[in-house]
Amino acid sequence: MTALNLAAATQITHQPPRLMLAEPMLTMRGISKNFGDVKAVSDVDVTVYPGEVLGIVGESGSGKSTLLRMMNLEETPQAGSYHLALPGREDRDLFTLDRFERRSLRAQHIGIVYQNPHLGLLMGHTNSGNVAERLLIAGKRNFAELREQARQSLDASEFPVERMDATPRELSGGMQQRVQLAKAIALEPAVLLLDEPTTGLDVSVQALVLDTLKRLQRDRAITMVLVSHDLGVIRTMADRVMVMRRGKVVEQGLADQIFQDPQHAYTQQLVHAKL
Amino acid sequence: MKLQELTRPWAAFNYGFLDESAKREIRRRILKAIAVPGYQVPYASREVPMARGWGTGGLQVSLTLLKPTAVVKVIDQGADDSVNACSIRKFFGRVGGVIETQDTQEATIIQSRHRIPEEKLRGDQVLVLQVPDPEPLRTVQSDMSVAREMHGDADYGQLWLILYEQLVKSGRIMQYTEYPSLVNGRHVISPSPIPRWDVLKLNEADHLTILSAGREKRIYAVPPHTRVEPLVFDDVPYRVEDHQDKTCYRTNVTGFFMNELPQDDGSAKFELSDSHFGVKHMRKAEGEPVEIGDTWYKNGKMNR
Numbered sequence: 134m135t136a137l138n139l140a141a142a143t144q145i146t147h148q149p150p151r152l153m154l155a156e157p158m159l160t161m162r163g164i165s166k167n168f169g170d171v172k173a174v175s176d177v178d179v180t181v182y183p184g185e186v187l188g189i190v191g192e193s194g195s196g197k198s199t200l201l202r203m204m205n206l207e208e209t210p211q212a213g214s215y216h217l218a219l220p221g222r223e224d225r226d227l228f229t230l231d232r233f234e235r236r237s238l239r240a241q242h243i244g245i246v247y248q249n250p251h252l253g254l255l256m257g258h259t260n261s262g263n264v265a266e267r268l269l270i271a272g273k274r275n276f277a278e279l280r281e282q283a284r285q286s287l288d289a290s291e292f293p294v295e296r297m298d299a300t301p302r303e304l305s306g307g308m309q310q311r312v313q314l315a316k317a318i319a320l321e322p323a324v325l326l327l328d329e330p331t332t333g334l335d336v337s338v339q340a341l342v343l344d345t346l347k348r349l350q351r352d353r354a355i356t357m358v359l360v361s362h363d364l365g366v367i368r369t370m371a372d373r374v375m376v377m378r379r380g381k382v383v384e385q386g387l388a389d390q391i392f393q394d395p396q397h398a399y400t401q402q403l404v405h406a407k408l
Numbered sequence: 409m410k411l412q413e414l415t416r417p418w419a420a421f422n423y424g425f426l427d428e429s430a431k432r433e434i435r436r437r438i439l440k441a442i443a444v445p446g447y448q449v450p451y452a453s454r455e456v457p458m459a460r461g462w463g464t465g466g467l468q469v470s471l472t473l474l475k476p477t478a479v480v481k482v483i484d485q486g487a488d489d490s491v492n493a494c495s496i497r498k499f500f501g502r503v504g505g506v507i508e509t510q511d512t513q514e515a516t517i518i519q520s521r522h523r524i525p526e527e528k529l530r531g532d533q534v535l536v537l538q539v540p541d542p543e544p545l546r547t548v549q550s551d552m553s554v555a556r557e558m559h560g561d562a563d564y565g566q567l568w569l570i571l572y573e574q575l576v577k578s579g580r581i582m583q584y585t586e587y588p589s590l591v592n593g594r595h596v597i598s599p600s601p602i603p604r605w606d607v608l609k610l611n612e613a614d615h616l617t618i619l620s621a622g623r624e625k626r627i628y629a630v631p632p633h634t635r636v637e638p639l640v641f642d643d644v645p646y647r648v649e650d651h652q653d654k655t656c657y658r659t660n661v662t663g664f665f666m667n668e669l670p671q672d673d674g675s676a677k678f679e680l681s682d683s684h685f686g687v688k689h690m691r692k693a694e695g696e697p698v699e700i701g702d703t704w705y706k707n708g709k710m711n712r
């Protein structure tokens with residue numbers, strides 16, 4: 134039996150976890166995205182269930198960030214569909230939304246944390262302002278409430294609120310990620326997208342940020358998609374794992390299963406390199 | 409046939425100074441600006457005998473609107489009698505044969521820098537505002553092509569963010585002129601350097617306002633009966649300059665926008681900023697039969 138067949142067999146025999154019995158929160162089907170000749174993502178399906186953390190792992194250039202940008206509606210694939218289980222929007226392929234609707238949907242229902250804080254934050258503005266802007270875009274217009282919600286969101290990200298009116302420029306990398314996180318969760322998004330959120334941070338700082346993510350996930354049951362090239366990060370966080378290589382999904386399954394019993398040669402290589 | 413016979417007789421300049429093709433272009437831009445309230449329409453700003461930055465944008469719009477029966481008033485910082493206002497008004501008289509006036513009530517075209525008259529404008533009057541910087545997003549986005557995209561997306565979060573941060577830092581909003589305002593619920597404009605006092609006069613007005621920036625080559629408009637809403641938080645009311653209880657030392661009139669005149673002893677005197685409005689009050693006090701029009705503000709409060 135080849136590795137792939139075995140993987141399929143294993144999936145069938147495993148009982149799906151309780152969470153997976155619910156309707157999916159995020160469904161992508163047949164996603165392909167090319168940049169010229171580069172097939173960044175080829176025919177990928179993604180399903181994420183409410184309250185779970187899907188980890189996407191793979192070497193650099195395997196298409197993880199591109200996939201996440203499509204989930205954030207920043208980019209449109211050449212093929213494929215995308216649905217989020219939002220009340221009244223379940224049946225709408227989000228790639229068919231116009232620019233205006235995309236912006237508003239993204240502001241209201243999707244949170245994202247980038248590896249590079251410059252992509253997610255306005256460095257010259259205050260930390261609380263960065264969070265407030267998100268609420269402002271969503272149409273909140275009460276100053277006292279904006280202030281309070283920004284404070285709460287920063288607090289939930291375990292950011293020291295006494296520094297809420299400093300600028301991200303004055304912060305360490307770990308703190309900047311907490312501001313991005315606060316901004317991303319400010320409107321309680323349907324799905325929180327994390328693209329290498331701790332890559333480039335000191336190991337000890339990285340552990341603290343992951344701690345925060347775990348706590349948030351436990352307290353609020355936020356549905357997350359976490360992208361990382363670091364198997365350690367994925368192992369700490371993910372309920373289920375998708376392994377990508379050259380724009381394709383080579384293996385997916387429950388985290389324990391992937392780590393203890395990797396089927397695909399590439400995954401085995403990754404896991405063994407890590408251990 | 410000689411070429412000479414085909415050409416028009418020599419004249420010093422065309423009626424209204426601008427040639428007809430320039431006027432036609434500007435009229436088209438104005439129509440577009442009226443059709444999409446608050447949207448900045450690019451136009452080919454022409455040379456006029458005045459330096460860019462001194463109101464050439466307003467001048468071109470007014471020149472385009474001129475006709476011999478037009479009655480034109482020009483205001484600079486509220487005054488009709490400043491050198492700049494006088495020379496622009498005289499220019500309209502020379503190149504358009506128009507009637508020059510200082511009286512807001514009489515005017516059909518009012519070109520202004522910094523102020524909107526205190527007397528309400530009517531539907532048959534056009535207000536032309538000279539604009540130095542038309543782009544409200546300039547403070548947050550230096551790349552103008554990106555700024556245009558942001559207008560397209562109605563992406564005004566960062567303008568709100570600036571107001572939020574002013575409130576955080578100073579406890580109040582520090583934007584005094586060019587107060588960003590949402591027109592017709594869609595486009596945010598910079599209403600030129602008029603004070604906050606005057607921004608409210610644009611809202612649901614009877615008259616048409618055309619704003620024009622000569623250097624930046626942009627025309628935008630607030631058509632009659634169009635909503636103009638300064639960006640404000642629900643719990644932090646829009647505040648105009650606190651001139652409501654100031655009294656003009658020349659006319660004894662209270663409740664309008666004032667010029668502050670610092671005195672040697674450190675105190676300040678106030679005079680009506682709308683100079684001809686003041687003149688009318690003085691004439692009336694002397695018994696002349698002067699008719700003072702209905703005003704936007706009454707007893708220092710916006711009349712709505």
Ligand SMILES: Nc1ncnc2c1ncn2[C@@H]1O[C@H](COP(=O)(O)OP(=O)(O)O)[C@@H](O)[C@H]1O
Binds near residue numbers: 168171195196198200
């Ligand atoms: N905007 C783009 N233009 C051209 N090629 C791109 C673009 N974004 C990504 N790619 C290419 O697509 C592939 C996948 O990139 P990416 O999604 O960033 O991978 P990962 O996040 O897994 O490192 C790479 O070959 C990359 O060079």
Ligand SMILES: [Mg+2]
Binds near residue numbers: 197198199329
């Ligand atoms: Mg990447």
